Amino acid sequence: MVSFNGYVMSNPGNWTEGCRAIVNITCDHQEPMKFVKLKNTDFWGSDQKHMFSVSFHACRDICMGDCTCKGFQYKEGDGLCYTKASLFSGWTYPINDPRTIYLKLPARVNVSDTAFPRSDVFDSAPPHLDCSQMNIPPILQVHNSNTGAEEPKWIYFYGFIAAFFVVEVSFIAFAWFFVLRRELRPSEVWAAEEEYKVMTSHFRRYSYRELVKATMDFKVELGRGSSGVVYKGVLEDERPVALKMLEHISRGKEEFQAELSVIARIYHMNLVRIWGFCSEGSHRLLVCEYVENGSLASILFSDNILLDWKQRFNIALGVAKRLAYLHHECLEWVIHCDVKPENILLDQNFEPKITDFGLAKLLNRGGSNQNTSHVRGTTGYIAPEWISGRPITSKVDVYSYGIVLLELLSGSRVSELTVGSDAEVHTVLRKLVTMLADKLEGGDDSWIDEFVDCKLGGQFSYVQARTMIKLVVSCLEEDTRKRSTMESVVQTLLSLDEDDK
Known part of the structure; x- marks a missing residue:
């Protein structure tokens, strides 16, 4: 992880949150700016623009004129210019790598004596994280009192809250285990667990009945693949979708979990969008964006x-x-x-x-x-x-x-x-x-x-x-x-x- 004068890590316990500026880069163009050169360095992603065959001065002027530009990468010889909107995933490369980052900072910031910490992109050791400084919710931050007389009061207060929380969680777990599991068949228990796992991924869970209605009982088949059949449907909001129905349940469950796992981690405008899923009984379906011209x-x-x-x-x-x-x-x-x-x-x-x-x-x-266990x-x-x-x-x-x-x-x-x-x-x-x-x-x-x-x-x-x-x-x-x-x-x-x- 690369960090530098004028910037600090957003969260010392989690390097993926990138760096944030501790100096103001305003849009009024009143404060003079400068660029700090970091050789053999790149910040992956967050590119504003990709330009080819441009001069170094033209690339610098483009970033200087845009107040949202935090810096730019320039490759000597190729004339490649990438302006950066954010500073995430910064790494250094071998000495002969042509990548160079130019960071925009106010001219008043002194960087002459600054040692820039760097992480080699080929270094197998993970970057050091100060987990003691991770951002934690205020409710969990213990109040530090300067007087010894007040310390027992805070211990009792937080002890009571902790005990109450443990009792509440135990009650909910007890109710879920003895009540919910009696109402669901074993195949439906797996579906409920999977729904909880992907709740934070903003997918919507559809019932099998909804999808039967959307496809008019799976009337229009779009195609067949190794893992199942794809049907066309229309949701209640009149949005056309493609429904991928996985076959061979023993193998389909494994593929269903794999696909949801990947989708939860990636998103790109040119990857097919997944709107939701159905995991009900033996049914495993994905509700996907409908792409007009097919394959x-x-x-x-x-x-x-x-x-x-x-x-x-x-x-x-x-x-x-x-x-x-x-x-x-x-x-x-x-x-x-x-x-x-x-x-x-x-x-x-x-x-x-x-x-x-x-x-x-x-x-x-x-x-x-x-290595993988079988050919895919x-x-x-x-x-x-x-x-x-x-x-x-x-x-x-x-x-x-x-x-x-x-x-x-x-x-x-x-x-x-x-x-x-x-x-x-x-x-x-x-x-x-x-x-x-x-x-x-x-x-x-x-x-x-x-x-x-x-x-x-x-x-x-x-x-x-x-x-x-x-x-x-x-x-x-x-x-x-x-x-x-x-x-x-x-x-x-x-x-x-x-x-x-």
Whole structure:
């Protein structure tokens, strides 16, 4: 955790609450300001703006002119400028890292003799937290009296409150155990417990009867997946929703808990929104945002709608951004584990949204990656390390993204590559990647015309197509150390998008 002169930790017992200013940065532009340079440092998330190919002075002037800007990150050489609205999750990087943070402070603040405490992003030791200074409710703060005569009075007073609290809690627990459990069947007890666990996540619990009414007895089926069926419904407030009904209860309960666990920790405008859930008897349902155009698979692999080149490029960029958010911006690493066209939904503007976190894996940023007990994901999209038993990292999503990118380019399912062949998908993909790498090294680009979906009739950008094929080769690397990260994929695609404009 990085802290510095002019700022203090909001809560010394909880570093995730970030830093707050102890000096005023006003909007009247009357007090002169300056910037303090912190090399090899970054504050994850809370970016106001992302700008590319701008000068250092232009980046500084943008932050200086915005009173809500707390500082900016500038990458020398790349000209990348990120202005910061808040200061959360500050970390230092190795010496050769180009990231530099410039903190905005009033000119009167003296920082010449300040030693800036830092935490290495690769340091396995967790940051020191002073839990004795955690913010606690006033009712629990013991009054310190200067007179010994008053001390017994306060001891008796708080002792009485504590005893009363213990008796009240015991009575409630007694009533819940003997009364509520008699009224509920065992399967419903689990549902009540789960409701309590997710109450703080602002989900609404729906009754099964409500959802039967909303779907007209599950009349309109939107699709089927490995974990269940998805139906369309309309709630009482006339909001259209998609209801995911989990099948195979013994396995569905586990997936239901996993999906709720992930959803409670993450939220992003381009991840499918979850409005609530139903856990009643043997029924396990999720009430999700309805996305108008359905899945990428239903459009890309059919003749009903033709996605033009610009739409395909925007989908590739959008999915990369969402995965980069899960991998690099969440306080906890989230690995989706089942990235495929069926789990990428397109809204009315064909903007992609990622859904189905039933197989997702959560990893602490300071923790070690763990092996899993069984292979997850969908055949054709799973990375080789799932099968070989190697440690699972966010690179499994990168591999799956490479397959999706390959399908966006060719317009065909990767499974069709093995038609008429006895070889496994991974063997065929290795040969394809080797062939693409060889062709990219050659000077003739005429083969790209044959590789890109013929339904486009040659209407595509050769520069973007060639770079996307390079990304496919990089994402499908067998060696996870050589495989791209989603962050680098986003930067590559954004540079193409800017050149196209």
